[in-house]
């Protein structure tokens with residue numbers, strides 16, 4: 248790999264480890280989208296070298312609400328590792344400026360050899376949440392910056408798995424300490440979160456990554472992301488899918 252891309256990966260990895268935001272890579276260098284995905288891959292390789300394992304894919308900017316919030320206009324993806332899975336607590340001191348957003352998640356239970364297999368390979372559907380933590384100052388970035396930064400992925404949590412069902416238009420809520428802070432419909436996710444799953448399968452195939460049984464695909468948020476405060480109780484819910492909850496310190 249180009250040493251200059253590798254040094255970008257080091258900057259982003261250290262920013263996450265040290266919980267210190269860094270200037271945008273594109274402030275000082277040109278970075279096209281393919282190179283940005285190379286940086287993302289190198290950031291993940293550093294995590295894998297520390298013993299983490301890949302457990303899925305997250306999609307980003309699959310809704311207008313997110314594109315408008317962050318000022319970008321293309322769907323992106325990132326990789327999820329086991330260390331990102333949140334059971335019930337998040338320590339906000341481990342993060343720079345975390346935000347949270349409600350998600351629809353798919354559980355893959357059969358190997359996906361071609362993108363056409365993806366829909367039939369779904370063994371479960373759940374409501375979940377994603378904790379985002381841009382490694383960039385001010386949570387501001389260009390499309391290439393955020394791709395390099397693994398689509399701001401920091402953590403995610405899941406509600407109970409349900410048998411596959413139509414989730415094309417279900418109401419979704421994000422509540423913090425009992426107050427609704429965001430609401431939307433899953434239809435905001437590319438018209439149907441299933442389309443986001445198909446897009447994830449296509450992107451993974453193009454990148455030479457095979458979706459594995461047990462992997463989770465996060466389809467992307469239906470609403471804008473909300474700052475995640477310390478000492479809070481957060482609940483996300485989706486009609487027919489129950490809820491996922493997390494408390495923060």
Ligand code: OOG
Pocket residue numbers: 305306307308309310313317348377379381393398399400466467468472
């Ligand atoms: C990038 C991640 C976007 C989504 O669901 O749209 C994303 C960001 O907003 O920091 O995960």
